[in-house]
Amino acid sequence: MECADRRDSLLLFAAGVLEPEEAVELRQHLAAGCPTCAGVFAEANTALAMLPLNLPPHQPPAPLKEKIFRQISQQPQNAGMKIGAWDRFVLPAAIAAVLAVAVTLLVVRQFMPVNVHAPDDQQKIAALQGQLLIAETQLSDFQQSLHGMKFAELTGSLQPSAVGHVFLDPAMKNWYFFTCGMKPAPDGKTYELWLIHGNDKIPAGTFDVSPSGTATLLGNIPQLPAGGNVTLAITDEPMTGSHEIPTGHLQMKGVVE
Amino acid sequence: MPLTPDDYELMARIERRDAAALEVMYDRYGGLIFTLGMRILHDRSEAEELVSDVFLEIWRASSRYDAARGAPMTYLVTLARSRAIDRRRSAGSKGRSTVSAGAVPETASGAPDPPASAVLEENAQRVRLAMNQLDPVFREAVELAFFDGLTHTEVAERLDKPLGTVKTYIRQGLIRLRDCLRKD
Numbered sequence: 001m002e003c004a005d006r007r008d009s010l011l012l013f014a015a016g017v018l019e020p021e022e023a024v025e026l027r028q029h030l031a032a033g034c035p036t037c038a039g040v041f042a043e044a045n046t047a048l049a050m051l052p053l054n055l056p057p058h059q060p061p062a063p064l065k066e067k068i069f070r071q072i073s074q075q076p077q078n079a080g081m082k083i084g085a086w087d088r089f090v091l092p093a094a095i096a097a098v099l100a101v102a103v104t105l106l107v108v109r110q111f112m113p114v115n116v117h118a119p120d121d122q123q124k125i126a127a128l129q130g131q132l133l134i135a136e137t138q139l140s141d142f143q144q145s146l147h148g149m150k151f152a153e154l155t156g157s158l159q160p161s162a163v164g165h166v167f168l169d170p171a172m173k174n175w176y177f178f179t180c181g182m183k184p185a186p187d188g189k190t191y192e193l194w195l196i197h198g199n200d201k202i203p204a205g206t207f208d209v210s211p212s213g214t215a216t217l218l219g220n221i222p223q224l225p226a227g228g229n230v231t232l233a234i235t236d237e238p239m240t241g242s243h244e245i246p247t248g249h250l251q252m253k254g255v256v257e
Numbered sequence: 258m259p260l261t262p263d264d265y266e267l268m269a270r271i272e273r274r275d276a277a278a279l280e281v282m283y284d285r286y287g288g289l290i291f292t293l294g295m296r297i298l299h300d301r302s303e304a305e306e307l308v309s310d311v312f313l314e315i316w317r318a319s320s321r322y323d324a325a326r327g328a329p330m331t332y333l334v335t336l337a338r339s340r341a342i343d344r345r346r347s348a349g350s351k352g353r354s355t356v357s358a359g360a361v362p363e364t365a366s367g368a369p370d371p372p373a374s375a376v377l378e379e380n381a382q383r384v385r386l387a388m389n390q391l392d393p394v395f396r397e398a399v400e401l402a403f404f405d406g407l408t409h410t411e412v413a414e415r416l417d418k419p420l421g422t423v424k425t426y427i428r429q430g431l432i433r434l435r436d437c438l439r440k441d
Contacts, residue, residue, distance in 0.1 A: 008428065008432055011431050011432060011435055012427070012428060012431060015399075015402060015403055015427075015431055016402075016403075016406070017402045017403075017408070017409060017427055017431075019409070038325075038326070041326075042325075042326055042327045042331075043435070043439075044435060045326075045327050045331050045335060046327055046328060046331050047434060047435040047438045047439070048334075048335075048403065048431075049327075049328075049330060049331040049333075049334035049335060050380055050383070050384045050438060051384060051399075051403055051404075051434075052289055052292060052293040052296070052334055052338075053289070053377060053380050053381035053384045053385075054381065054384045054385050054388050055292050055293065055295075055296050056292070057288060057289075057292050058288070058291050058292045058295045058304070059288045059291065060287055060288065060291040060304070060305060060308050061305070064287075064305050064308060064309065065280075065283055065287065067309065068283070068308070068309050068312050068313065069276065069279075069280065069283075071309075071313060072276055072279065072313070072316050073276065205318065238339065238343050239339055244344075244347060245347075247347065
């Protein structure tokens with residue numbers, strides 16, 4: 001199908017009236033990054049967003065604004081902040097790299113036969129020992145920074161090739177989630193992460209997975225009553241998330257250790 | 258009349274946790290979101306909760322907005338419509354109608370941003386003109402699909418028309434509407 005043939009379908013897709021099976025191809029095409037269709041889709045959304053302007057206008061009561069901004073003023077300053085490239089990619093990679101170097105060097109030191117008499121080998125050993133010392137120091141720093149953090153591994157039968165990890169930092173009141181191997185959300189759906197404590201099911205954010213099946217989220221740990229386990233769960237929900245209670249299928253879950 | 262500061266700048270400031278920028282956005286679009294909520298939810302308190310949900314969402318997850326995908330107003334309306342339809346489906350507020358869609362406009366009790374009101378009114382005139390150019394049956398089908406979130410089949414049942422006919426109404430209605438808005 002040519003992009004010109006998709007023009008009207010993109011309008012129907014934007015209006016949410018396309019049949020699910022028809023929407024699949026468009027979703028995939030848009031996800032592939034076609035600039036022409038992205039522009040057409042944006043134009044369709046712009047036209048549709050003007051429709052409410054034709055409605056008889058109503059004004060919300062003045063106290064509503066005060067209520068909303070009171071809630072906002074009570075939220076932590078960093079709520080909703082964008083995850084930086086460093087946090088998202090480099091930090092986990094750095095931890096992995098340090099661990100890899102440390103493990104490799106430990107294996108080298110423990111098991112490799114070494115001719116301590118050759119001057120070249122002695123220099124190599126000294127260099128390796130220097131690297132090992134640096135790696136061990138860095139590892140120790142990371143271990144200290146991880147002190148007090150809690151973890152959860154999320155798995156589920158609907159996502160057999162996926163795994164999710166959540167790190168909770170009670171000191172900073174932050175949690176960080178990343179996953180890999182997840183299938184794209186069903187058509188018209190997105191994924192939503194939930195924090196479950198007792199009977200409370202707290203929406204923690206919606207996310208879509210990248211074409212390679214990865215996704216990340218960062219958020220603030222809400223105030224929870226003391227005691228009891230915290231379970232983390234991922235469900236598929238309507239495009240903007242359920243925000244009230246989980247309504248979709250349980251994709252993965254895990255309990256905070 | 259261009260808005261100052263423009264919506265894109267406001268969204269960038271909101272992402273930097275500038276609550277004053279969110280307040281300007283609220284003054285510009287709070288009424289529109291509330292109006293959309295009243296149309297979809299037919300319930301004043303539900304519409305108020307919708308407005309609250311949308312602006313808190315904008316604040317908490319401002320980084321989800323991508324300027325490459327559309328203007329901030331488009332994002333706000335798309336988010337609000339989606340949330341409202343979800344809310345209506347999950348809470349069954351459809352049956353708790355307290356205000357009809359065609360109710361008499363109310364007196365403003367907030368403090369709308371005057372320049373924004375002028376821009377919105379100008380756009381409202383364009384939409385009104387475009388909607389008036391639509392065949393009434395096309396318009397009704399489009400409104401049922403867009404504002405009520407009905408599927409083709411549900412619209413067909415509501416209008417008591419064959420499914421194929423309704424698909425044509427919605428398709429043609431939306432295409433003509435888009436083309437009318439573009440010509441202006």
